[in-house]
Amino acid sequence: MQTATNRISSGITLRVMIIGLIVLFFNFRWMIEVEAMRESPRAYFIYIVPFVNVVFILFFFSLLNLLSGKFAPQLKLASSELMALYVILSLSSSYCTHALLQILLSIMGHAYWFATPENEWEQLLWRYLPHWLTVSDREVLQGFYEGESTLYSIQNLKAWTGPLLSWGAFIFALSLVMFCFNLIFRRQWIEKEKLAYPTIQLPLAIVTQTSHFLKTTLLWIGFTLAGTLTMFNNLNFLEPTIPAIQLRGSLSPFLSQKPWSDIGSLQIVMPPYVLAICFLIPLELAFSCCFFYFFLKFQYLVTSMIGWRQIPSFPFANEQAMGAALSFFVLVFWLNRKYLLGIWDGLRPDLKSENKEPIPLKLAIGGLIGGLLFLLFFSVRAGMSLFLSVTLLTTYLALIFVVTRIRAQLGFPRHDLQHIFPHYLLVKSIGTRHLRPSSLAILSLYHWFNRSFSATPMPHQLEGFKIAERVGISNRRMLLLMVGTTAVAIIGTFWMFLSLYYQRGADTPYVGYWASGYGREVFTRLESLLLYPKEANLMAAGFILSGAIFAAGLMLMRLRFIWWPFHPLGYILAPTQGIGVLWFCLLVSLIIKSIIFKYGGMKLYRRVLPFFYGLFLGDVVIGCIWYLLGWKFDLFVYPFSKGY
Numbered sequence: 001m002q003t004a005t006n007r008i009s010s011g012i013t014l015r016v017m018i019i020g021l022i023v024l025f026f027n028f029r030w031m032i033e034v035e036a037m038r039e040s041p042r043a044y045f046i047y048i049v050p051f052v053n054v055v056f057i058l059f060f061f062s063l064l065n066l067l068s069g070k071f072a073p074q075l076k077l078a079s080s081e082l083m084a085l086y087v088i089l090s091l092s093s094s095y096c097t098h099a100l101l102q103i104l105l106s107i108m109g110h111a112y113w114f115a116t117p118e119n120e121w122e123q124l125l126w127r128y129l130p131h132w133l134t135v136s137d138r139e140v141l142q143g144f145y146e147g148e149s150t151l152y153s154i155q156n157l158k159a160w161t162g163p164l165l166s167w168g169a170f171i172f173a174l175s176l177v178m179f180c181f182n183l184i185f186r187r188q189w190i191e192k193e194k195l196a197y198p199t200i201q202l203p204l205a206i207v208t209q210t211s212h213f214l215k216t217t218l219l220w221i222g223f224t225l226a227g228t229l230t231m232f233n234n235l236n237f238l239e240p241t242i243p244a245i246q247l248r249g250s251l252s253p254f255l256s257q258k259p260w261s262d263i264g265s266l267q268i269v270m271p272p273y274v275l276a277i278c279f280l281i282p283l284e285l286a287f288s289c290c291f292f293y294f295f296l297k298f299q300y301l302v303t304s305m306i307g308w309r310q311i312p313s314f315p316f317a318n319e320q321a322m323g324a325a326l327s328f329f330v331l332v333f334w335l336n337r338k339y340l341l342g343i344w345d346g347l348r349p350d351l352k353s354e355n356k357e358p359i360p361l362k363l364a365i366g367g368l369i370g371g372l373l374f375l376l377f378f379s380v381r382a383g384m385s386l387f388l389s390v391t392l393l394t395t396y397l398a399l400i401f402v403v404t405r406i407r408a409q410l411g412f413p414r415h416d417l418q419h420i421f422p423h424y425l426l427v428k429s430i431g432t433r434h435l436r437p438s439s440l441a442i443l444s445l446y447h448w449f450n451r452s453f454s455a456t457p458m459p460h461q462l463e464g465f466k467i468a469e470r471v472g473i474s475n476r477r478m479l480l481l482m483v484g485t486t487a488v489a490i491i492g493t494f495w496m497f498l499s500l501y502y503q504r505g506a507d508t509p510y511v512g513y514w515a516s517g518y519g520r521e522v523f524t525r526l527e528s529l530l531l532y533p534k535e536a537n538l539m540a541a542g543f544i545l546s547g548a549i550f551a552a553g554l555m556l557m558r559l560r561f562i563w564w565p566f567h568p569l570g571y572i573l574a575p576t577q578g579i580g581v582l583w584f585c586l587l588v589s590l591i592i593k594s595i596i597f598k599y600g601g602m603k604l605y606r607r608v609l610p611f612f613y614g615l616f617l618g619d620v621v622i623g624c625i626w627y628l629l630g631w632k633f634d635l636f637v638y639p640f641s642k643g644y
Contacts, residue, residue, distance in 0.1 A: 001183075001611065007429065008270040011078065011080025011081055011083065011084050011468070011471060011472065011473035011477065011478075012080075012081075012084050012473060012477045012478070012480075013081060013475075015077075015081075016077065016081040016084050016085055017481075019059075019085060020084070020085050020088035020089070020485075021488070022042070023039075023057060023085070023088075024088060024089065024092050024485075024488065024489070024492065025492060027053060027054075027057065027092070027093060027096075027491055027497070028092070028096045028493065028496050029496065030053060030627075030628070030631065031045055031053060031093065031096055031097060032096070032496060032497065032500060032632045033485045034508060034627055034630075035097065035098050035102075035118055035512070036098055036102060036497075036512050036515055037500065037504065037510065037511055037512065038505065043627060043639045043641045043642055044098070044099075044641060044642060045093065045097070045641060046093060046094065046097045046098075046099055046140070046454055046455045047099075047414055047416065047454050047641070048273070048274060048277065048413045048414055048641060049199050049277075049279075049407065049411075049413055049414075049415075049459075050090065050199050050200070050202065050203060051089075051090060051093050051377040052273065052623070052624060052641050053089075053093065053205065053624065054086060054089040054090045054203075054621045055202065055206075055616070055617075055620055056620055056621060057089060058086050058089070058203055058206055058207065059206055059617060059620075061077070061082060061085065062082060062206050062207055062210045062630045065077050065082065065210065066210050066211065066214070074531075079207050079208050079359045079471050080471040080472055080473050082207045083203070083204070083207055083467050083470075083473070084473065084478075084481060086203050086207070086467070086483065087460070087463075087464045087467060087478070087481065087482065087485070088485050090460050090463070091420045091457060091461065091464065091485050091486065091487075091489065092485050092488065092489035092492075093455075093458040093491075094455045094456065094457045095171075095379050095455075095457065095462050095486070095489040095490060095493050096489060096496070098386060098495040098512075098514055098518075099416075099451070099452045099454050099455040100448065100449065100455045101171075101448070101490070101494070101497070102120055102497065102514075102515070102518070103312060103447065103448035103518045104167060104429060104448040104449075105382075105453060105494070105498070105501075105506075106506070106514070106515055106517070106518040106519045107444075107445065107447065107448065107518060107519040107522045107523070108133070108134050108135050108163060108167075109134065109135040109136070109140075109141045109144060109145075109189075109519075110516065110519025110520065110522070110523055111125050111126065111134070111519070111523050112126070112134070112135070112136045112138065113138065113142075113507075114516075114519070114520070114523075115147055117284050121523065121527070124527060124530060124531075125441065125523065125526065125527070125530075128383060128437050128438045128440075128441035128442075129151070129441055129445070130382050130383060130386060130442075130538050132162055132163060132166050133166055133167065133445060134161055134163060134164050134445075135159050135160060135383060137159050137555060139155065140155060140156050140159040140160070143156065144292060144498070144502060144505075144506055145500050145501075145505055145506050145507040145508075145512075145516070146505045146507065146508065147501070147502065147503055147504045147505025147506075147508050148503070148505070148589070149502045149503075150502055150503070151498050151499050151502040160498065164494050168490055168491070168494070169374075169378075170375065170378055171377070171449075171490050172486065172487065172490065173371045173374045173375055174371070174375060174449065175457055175486050176367060176371045177367075177368055177371035177372060177397065178370060178400065178456075178457060178458040178461055179279060179364075179367070179374070179461055179479070179482070179483070180365070180367040181368065181369075181397070181401060181404075181458065182362045182404070182458065182461045182462045182465065183357070183358060183364035183479075184340070184343065184355075184361060184364050184365065184368070185336075185358065185462075186263050186358075186462070186465050186475075187356075187357070188336055188339050189405075189408055189462070189464075190238070190465060190466050190469055191469075192339075193254060195408040195409045196282055196408075196409060196411060197407075197408055197411065197466050198280035198281055198282075198410070198411025199277075199280075199411045199459075199463060200279070200466060200470075201274075201280055201405055201411075201465050202277075202280075202613055202616060204467070204470060204471075205613060206617075207471075208471070211610035213610070213613075216610040216614075218607075218608065218610045218611040218613060218614065219610040219611065219613055219614040219617075220614060221400070221611060222272075222276075222610070222611040222613065222614025222615040222616075222617075222618060223614035223615075223617050223618035223621075224614075224618060225272070225614075225615065225618065226272035226273065226614070226615045226616070226617075226618030226619040226622075227618035227619070227621065227622040228618075229245050229247070229272060229619070230369075230618070230619050230622040230623050230626070230638070230640050231622055232244060232245050232270075233245060233247075233638045233640070234622075234623075234626045234637055234640075235637040236638070237636070237637060237638040238635070238637075247269065247270055247272075248267065248268060248269040248270070249266065249267075250270045251266035251267075251268065252265050252266055252267075252270060252317065252465055258304065259301055259304035259305045259400055260301070262300050262303075262304035262309050263297045263301050263303065263304075264297070264386065264580075265302040265580065265583050266297075266631075267580065267584070268584045269581050269582060269584060269585065270584055270588065271585075271619060271640060271641075272550070272615040272616070272618065272619040273615065273616040273619035273620050273640075273641075274413055274582060274585050275585045275588065275589055275612070275615060276612040276613065276615040276616035276619075277411070277413040277414065277616065278582070278585045278586045278588075278589035278590075279592070279593060279609075279612045280411055281410060281412060281589070282409075282410070282411075282588070282614075283590065283593060283594065283597070284565060284567060285409065285410045285412075285567055285569060285570065286586055286589065286590045286593070287565060287570075287590060288565070288566050288567040288569065288570025288571070289410075289412065289569075289570040289573055289574075289579060289583075289586055290570075290583060290587050290590060291565075291566065291570060292566075292570040292571045292574040293570075293573075293574050293579045293580075293583050294569075295550050295574065296317055296574045296575055299315045299317070300315070303315050311539075314539075315543070316539065316540055316543035316544075317574070317575035318419045318420050318425060318575055319425060319428075319429070319541075319543040319544045319547060319625070320401075320539050320543050320544070320546065320547035320550070320571075320575070321417070321420050321547060321571070321572050321574065321575050321576070322395075322420050322422075322425050322544055322547065323543065323544035323545060323546065323547025323548035323549075323550075323551070324547040324548060324550065324551035324568055324571050324572045325398060325399055325402045325417075325420070325551075325572050326395065326398050326544075326548055326556065327547070327548035327549070327551040327552045327555075327568075328402055328405075328551055328568050329398035329399075329401050329402055330574065331551075331552060331555050332401075332405065335559075343362070356475060357475065358465075358475040358476045358477070358478070358479035359479065365522050372393065375389075375393055376389050377394065379392075379393070379442060379446075382442045382445070383438030383439065383441060383442050384438065384439045384442040384443065384473055385435070385436060388426075388435065388439045388443065391430075392422055392423060392426060392443065392446065392450075393411060393424060394449050395422040395426060396449070397431070399417065399420070399422065399450075399453060400453060400456045400458045401458075402569075403415050403417065403453045403456055403458070403459060403574065404458045404459045404462055405569070406459075406569055406572075406573070407459035407462070407463070408462060408463075408466075409569065410569055412573060412578065413578070413582065414576075414577070414578030414581075414582060415453060415454065415576070416452045416453055416454035416576060416577060416578055417452070417453045417576055418452055418576055418577040418578075419575070419576075419577075420575070420576070421447075421450045421451050421452070422450050423443045423444070423446060423447065423450055425544070426539070427440070427443070427529065428538045428540050429536060429537055429541040429544060430541075431533075431534050431535045431536035431537065432529050432533045432534050432604060433533040433535055435533060435542070437530055438531050440526060440530060441526060444522050444523065444525065444526040444529075445522070447518075447521075447522045456540045457486070459549050460548045461482055462602050463599070464478050464482050465478060480608065501515070504583075541575070547571075550571065551568040551571055551572070552566070554566050554568040554571060555568050561585055595604070596608060619640060620641075623638075623640035623641060626638065626640075629634065
């Protein structure tokens, strides 16, 4: 039997893997019930990091662990085991969500089930959709969309097995590429640069300081305040006579006249758990996010005053952000060129000994190249041109690389990069007239993984390695755990969604709109692309270039002048929905944190930190209890995590 010391040193034990497997499938079912199985209002667990469902489960196990330490010490889990459980749940949740694999399932049969004589999809679309990636049998799809059926018939299983195996291979290869990227940069970002990783600070505090954590008065003040707010809003949701405590508003009604109305929405949203996470963001990065958000609003104002807002999409904010992200990606590689070359040629002495590396770094580079070649082969075989395959995958990988860097350095709680998805902006800047229809069709089928970056697994993988360092888990064990979790998550998500959809129907009132709405989004856009070919938008391409140059300038100024306050990550995030709804939280936390550091320094910051942890936990714990009650009794409840 393992001793407590051995458990701490290894962290990944048989019992925690068994617990993780059981809790993983409970979590999957909970996520599906909350996100997909009820028509609005719904919650979105994955829009804010750390995922609220995962923190709730971790907090529950930490309390259980505290009790077992008093009454049954042999059952107590080590801190490393609890954090291994956190990694399992966090990484697997990124796959089982409406922002990733739910989208894929919604599009696999949509073009066949919703084809009508009026839309002429049979003549327009079907010939470009590979049979090995889609499901075309209407008898099979009838049960999927209408429910009151079962997945477990020979006909249904046969129809779904082939396409799901194909997509499963693609997803695993894509995840492998992400793993290899992280393996290559792990040492640089974790051990050398020592990035902040704000997202994991709260889970680590819950697990490693549970006893002290729960005795802190400020924590319970924050918990009570946030929990009371959430409780009253839930009671108001069920009984309107009970007063609600509004946590959101808008300044837009006060800016209804031109040119002010052209700056867009100015929402004021301040959920306690988001305010708490914003408080953990480094000051200079929080300032950059706020500054560039208002800089973008200033662009809208000026261009409206001179009449340029009449040009569609002007000033091309999303294109600017994409260019900035691509530029940041290139600059990170350039600034780390000596490190990367040292890995490749083995000339760096500190990299010849790779005892701390999960696998040899040259093997990671080989895995990266092999994974990319497989994804290219897959795309070309499906019908996409080699040029577009290379362009799309390069752009996508650059963006998820930047998202991972944002999580590691900034810890911004929402990084969906909505409307910056590669396939849309590439088509816009390149044009569709010279792209063959099969390329556009496969580009549309790939919508599921590049529509939103809120659930991309890559940041969770990197945080897994950081957690391994903090709690004493072997990097190799952590890698094996995450690879195994990835495989289980892919298979488990497909199985659970399909099973429930055949029971309840993906196109029924019980299931949320987006179970079929994602497919509608994909194929109506594809229909438009095929029927109305467009030339390249040179202005859009120009703004991608200008965004790249501007971000490069910001980065070079930071390298040149230590006092330079503007970070390119803030510029990248400026047009995203995350900043759009959370700027007020970010601004409030920035002001509070600045005052604390000015008058009390780091000592005062550490003293008040438990209060903000309490805000997060109070909001999340009470909110998640209500979600569980809503699931149990089939009730609508106040969606505290509805996607801020």
